[in-house]
């Protein structure tokens with residue numbers, strides 16, 4: 549099974565994280581082959597088999613995995629030992645209506661699923677708390693990233709200056725054409741650099757927008773890593789909602805403390 553990583557995050561002691569590609573699973577057609585999402589039209593048994601393969605290859609306990617019913621919002625849930633296994637092998641018992649998970653618990657793997665949206669990992673290496681987030685353009689505009697930083701400050705005594713952050717493979721600006729309204733809102737929220745014009749149509753740099761939101765919350769730029777791959781340019785390697793006409797599997801970011 550092929551994983552990719554965010555090198556800056558691999559340097560955080562006792563933190564583990566993996567980002568999957570679409571390879572190494574049992575799903576077929578639009579979900580070939582390592583689809584990790586239950587809610588996208590794939591066979592549930594195949595998704596469970598894929599998650600078992602992932603857990604074994606990555607070295608975490610699937611029975612403790614926590615996932616979220618992601619809704620492109622900005623609600624973030626704190627989870628602990630009592631939540632272990634929520635959504636591990638079904639959509640129904642995943643943490644409802646939330647796009648971010650935070651924990652200070654050890655050996656509690658948290659998963660975010662994406663296909664063009666940005667998966668974000670925030671870690672406080674001193675207080676040992678981590679957050680995983682799902683940020684598409686809607687979540688980015690609702691400032692889910694800086695909201696998570698504030699929750700870490702309020703709930704865990706985090707100093708944002710020591711947070712280490714990573715943004716996983718997501719759609720690149722060349723691929724991400726948007727309407728004028730979205731472009732205007734992005735420009736207003738995150739500055740003119742996050743919108744560019746290609747073929748007379750505005751395009752948004754989603755990872756740059758999320759990174760700008762993280763910087764606005766006090767994380768130094770040098771501690772924010774952006775994965776270089778675009779999910780649509782590299783739809784041979786990742787699932788891409790846009791690149792596959794809206795019918796696609798989900799890659800995942802999983803993170804946990806040892």
Ligand SMILES: [Zn+2]
Pocket residue numbers: 719720721722723778779780781782
């Ligand atoms: Zn691209």
